[in-house]
Amino acid sequence: MTPSQPNESRRSHGWMGIHRGHKARPLEWFAEKFIFLVSLSAILMVLLIFLFVAREALPVFFGETNTALVQKPIPPAEMDKHSPAELQAYLDLTPDQFTKMDKATLRDLMAVKVEAQDDIPENFRNDPDAKINTTEWKYLVAPHQWDDYKKPEYIWQPVGQIKKFNIIPLFVGTLKTTLIGLFFAVPLAVGAAIYVSQLARPRVREIVKPVIEMLSGIPSVVVGFFALLVLATVLQTVFHYETRLNAFVAGIALGFAVIPVIFSIAEDALTSVPRTYTQAALALGASRWQTAWQIVLPAALPGVFAATVLGFGRAIGETMIVLMVCSASVMSWSVFDSARSITTTIAAEMAEAVNGGPHYRILFMLGSLLFAATFLSNMAGDFVIHRFKQKLEGKK
Amino acid sequence: MNTITPSEYLPDRSPDTTRFTKSFRADKFDFWSFFFSGLTGLATLLIIGILAVILVNIIYNGWSAISWHFVSSIPKKDFFDANTTGVLPMIVGTAFRVIVMTIFVIPVGVITAIYLTEYAANTSIITRIIRAAVNNLAGVPSIVFGLFGLGFFINFVGKNMDKLLHNSGAVWGQPALIWASLTLAVMTLPVVIVATEESLKAIPPGLREASLALGATKLETILKIVLPQALPGIMTGGILAVSRAAGEVAPILFTGVAYYMASLPSHLSDQFMDLGYHVFVLSTQSPNIEQTRPILYATVLVLLLLTFALNIVAILIRARVRKKLRALQ
Numbered sequence: 038m039t040p041s042q043p044n045e046s047r048r049s050h051g052w053m054g055i056h057r058g059h060k061a062r063p064l065e066w067f068a069e070k071f072i073f074l075v076s077l078s079a080i081l082m083v084l085l086i087f088l089f090v091a092r093e094a095l096p097v098f099f100g101e102t103n104t105a106l107v108q109k110p111i112p113p114a115e116m117d118k119h120s121p122a123e124l125q126a127y128l129d130l131t132p133d134q135f136t137k138m139d140k141a142t143l144r145d146l147m148a149v150k151v152e153a154q155d156d157i158p159e160n161f162r163n164d165p166d167a168k169i170n171t172t173e174w175k176y177l178v179a180p181h182q183w184d185d186y187k188k189p190e191y192i193w194q195p196v197g198q199i200k201k202f203n204i205i206p207l208f209v210g211t212l213k214t215t216l217i218g219l220f221f222a223v224p225l226a227v228g229a230a231i232y233v234s235q236l237a238r239p240r241v242r243e244i245v246k247p248v249i250e251m252l253s254g255i256p257s258v259v260v261g262f263f264a265l266l267v268l269a270t271v272l273q274t275v276f277h278y279e280t281r282l283n284a285f286v287a288g289i290a291l292g293f294a295v296i297p298v299i300f301s302i303a304e305d306a307l308t309s310v311p312r313t314y315t316q317a318a319l320a321l322g323a324s325r326w327q328t329a330w331q332i333v334l335p336a337a338l339p340g341v342f343a344a345t346v347l348g349f350g351r352a353i354g355e356t357m358i359v360l361m362v363c364s365a366s367v368m369s370w371s372v373f374d375s376a377r378s379i380t381t382t383i384a385a386e387m388a389e390a391v392n393g394g395p396h397y398r399i400l401f402m403l404g405s406l407l408f409a410a411t412f413l414s415n416m417a418g419d420f421v422i423h424r425f426k427q428k429l430e431g432k433k
Numbered sequence: 434m435n436t437i438t439p440s441e442y443l444p445d446r447s448p449d450t451t452r453f454t455k456s457f458r459a460d461k462f463d464f465w466s467f468f469f470s471g472l473t474g475l476a477t478l479l480i481i482g483i484l485a486v487i488l489v490n491i492i493y494n495g496w497s498a499i500s501w502h503f504v505s506s507i508p509k510k511d512f513f514d515a516n517t518t519g520v521l522p523m524i525v526g527t528a529f530r531v532i533v534m535t536i537f538v539i540p541v542g543v544i545t546a547i548y549l550t551e552y553a554a555n556t557s558i559i560t561r562i563i564r565a566a567v568n569n570l571a572g573v574p575s576i577v578f579g580l581f582g583l584g585f586f587i588n589f590v591g592k593n594m595d596k597l598l599h600n601s602g603a604v605w606g607q608p609a610l611i612w613a614s615l616t617l618a619v620m621t622l623p624v625v626i627v628a629t630e631e632s633l634k635a636i637p638p639g640l641r642e643a644s645l646a647l648g649a650t651k652l653e654t655i656l657k658i659v660l661p662q663a664l665p666g667i668m669t670g671g672i673l674a675v676s677r678a679a680g681e682v683a684p685i686l687f688t689g690v691a692y693y694m695a696s697l698p699s700h701l702s703d704q705f706m707d708l709g710y711h712v713f714v715l716s717t718q719s720p721n722i723e724q725t726r727p728i729l730y731a732t733v734l735v736l737l738l739l740t741f742a743l744n745i746v747a748i749l750i751r752a753r754v755r756k757k758l759r760a761l762q
Contacts, residue, residue, distance in 0.1 A: 062650060064652065065650055065651060065652050068652045069552060069651075069652075071544075072544050072547055072548045072552060073548055073552065075540075075541055075544040075545060075548070076544060076545040076547075076548035076549065076553075076563055077563070078541055078545065078622075079545060079563055079566040079567045079570060079622060079623075079626070080562060080563060080566040082566070082570060082619050082622065083566045083569055083570055083573075085581070085585055086573065086577065086578075086581045086585075086619075089581055089584040089585040089589065090577060090580050090581055090584055092584065093580075093584045093588070224476065225476045225479060225480055226476075226480070228472060228473040228475075228476030228477070229473065229476045229477040229480050231473045232470075232473035232474050232476065232477045233477060236470050236473060236474070237474075237477075245477060245481070247748055248481055248484065249477075249480055249481065249484070250748075251484060251741075251744065251745075251748075252480065252483070252484050254676060254740060254741055254744035255484075255487065255680075255737070255740075255741070256679070256680025256681065256682075256709055256736065256737075256740055257680070257681075257682075257683075258680065258682045258709045258710075258712050258713055258736075259487075259491070259680070259712065259733055259736065259737060260487075261713075261716075262712055262713075262716050262729070262733055263487050263490065263491070265716055265717075266716070266726075266729075267490055293483060293487075296480055296483075300480070324463050324466040325466065325470065326463075326465070326466035326467075326469050326470045327463075327466060330469065347572065350572050351572070353574070354572075354573070354574025354575065354576065354577070355574070356574070356575060356576040356682075356683040357682050357683055357709075357713065360713075361713060361716060361717055380574060380576045380683070383576050383579075383580065384576055384579070384683060384686055387579075387580075387583070387686070387687050388686075388687070392588075400580075401580060401584065404576065404577050404580040407574055407576070407577055408573060408574070408577045411572050411573060411574055411577075412569060412572075412573075414572075415568060415569050415571075415572035416565075416569070419565070419568050
């Protein structure tokens with residue numbers, strides 16, 4: 038369609054006064070380049086998201102943060118014995134701040150630091166936990182026996198004197214709510230997709246499909262509100278569990294948000310199975326259901342699988358529903374206990390976290406893990422759908 | 434040979450084939466087929482039922498609590514009080530941030546879609562990367578957009594702007610309406626791109642060919658033939674983006690929303706109150722949930738009317754456009 042071939046546009050001098058390529062139509066040429074540049078913004082945004090979320094989290098990944106309450110104080114007099122990098126880490130400064138300060142300011146800061154160490158209550162000074170840098174990877178992922186506890190435990194407790202940042206409870210909370218949501222949503226959404234694409238009459242299909250897709254138009258904060266006020270009470274009266282707000286309620290509410298995603302992708306995959314498959318099966322005497330279950334569904338299985346994967350990506354990224362329904366971080370696999378997902382933790386604690394402090398960095402670290410997880414599940418889902426469509430087209 | 438659709442494949446309609454259908458069709462009543470078909474039908478009904486229960490519950494409870502005074506008044510500091518509270522600042526804040534977002538997202542989204550459908554070669558590696566990026570952007574969790582807004586717009590762009598402009602305090606390097614809007618613009622970019630692309634693809638190639646054959650250049654064809662035809666589709670994309678953004682809370686949590694503000698936002702560097710965030714505050718931080726329940730329902734209803742009405746308008750426009758384009762083809 039493009040009139041200018043590449044070898045023509047390279048020829049910049051006119052031939053017998055006739056200009057070709059971008060010399061002939063400079064406006065067209067500029068417009069095309071401009072449109073191309075603007076369309077790169079989507080790539081730029083993905084890169085920027087990755088860069089800037091990871092940038093804030095880098096100190097945690099490299100183990101540069103230190104939360105130990107009791108540190109070996111360095112007297113200001115011994116300042117010259119240490120390298121600038123050591124001093125900067127010791128004073129919790131960014132490189133930018135560090136280079137701006139002159140020696141006198143640094144000396145004052147160090148004096149303050151020594152005083153602060155002296156101010157720590159006596160009972161903490163002898164506490165072995167107070168000497169621990171809790172942002173080391175060892176404490177982030179492995180259980181640790183804290184002072185008052187009887188056995189090693191996973192604890193996320195970013196407040197108090199000794200901040201505990203074990204991220205395992207958050208992973209468990211995320212998985213718990215997400216899996217409940219998927220167990221609820223996948224059968225319903227896939228069932229409805231089979232019904233709408235294979236069994237329903239065309240007129241019913243035309244009404245039902247947009248109605249189910251309307252569900253995705255409900256803001257997640259409204260779903261969360263509904264779960265908090267109505268669903269929690271209903272489910273408690275049905276299942277008779279103790280805590281009213283728990284991972285189960287959050288999971289079901291997550292399911293509401295995920296159903297339209299899974300439904301529309303699965304329905305799309307089921308509809309794109311060639312009609313000849315269906316016709317052949319029906320001609321051989323199969324019933325409608327047998328055709329749908331034994332012929333169409335296996336043929337569309339990659340698409341349905343991709344729908345589930347994309348639904349998973351949507352569910353682990355959902356914030357407001359879990360934030361409103363349950364919040365306490367407990368290390369428990371029971372579905373009727375509370376749970377705190379990664380997204381919830383970021384949303385609830387970012388306001389309290391000191392800009393640039395260890396807590397802030399760890400929340401960004403969680404964000405970048407979340408980004409990586411959804412990035413991978415999106416890639417996998419898209420890849421499977423792409424292959425599936427190509428295969429169907431090849432067979433047509 | 435003509436293909437026969439299954440719905441037409443019924444014995445009584447075609448008397449010639451009755452003999453065969455009798456012997457091939459499972460004309461015995463197949464219990465399991467009936468049972469499982471019924472199950473999928475039930476799943477469909479259940480989903481529709483969930484939607485209906487949510488909507489009916491909110492409309493029923495919210496309708497009695499909503500009033501003109503509620504929609505049009507600015508609340509005092511204690512907005513949990515059902516008699517004096519109002520949601521005007523939240524409506525204004527939500528509308529303000531969404532409008533600013535639209536100004537950024539529509540041009541970029543439409544131009545990207547034009548590139549993808551009109552200029553790009555489908556097989557080239559750069560096109561595939563752009564498509565992958567758009568798909569990925571659509572799947573990034575909304576809270577990560579919030580972190581991005583904080584890390585990039587506020588801590589990087591805003592702080593550097595303050596440095597360059599020699600502002601004494603933090604003017605731009607703090608949560609502000611412009612940063613919330615930009616974060617939402619990044620988030621809704623794929624919505625606009627996908628909707629515009631769909632509407633551009635639906636325009637018959639004959640229109641473009643006719644225009645080119647008459648001597649119009651590519652740019653003229655796009656501006657004068659393609660875009661006017663695609664306008665309803667672009668509007669659909671814009672409306673969907675607005676309705677998605679209006680209901681999102683997670684991306685604006687750290688980039689601009691305020692718990693309470695005495696005045697309406699008037700400047701791009703102001704913070705703002707927001708309907709969705711207000712729903713969150715009312716339902717989780719109320720001192721007395723029974724007393725706040727009516728205003729909570731009323732606020733949810735206002736939010737739902739805003740986002741849902743927009744969604745339905747988008748669906749209607751899309752249905753009409755599809756019908757029109759089918760007639761063109």
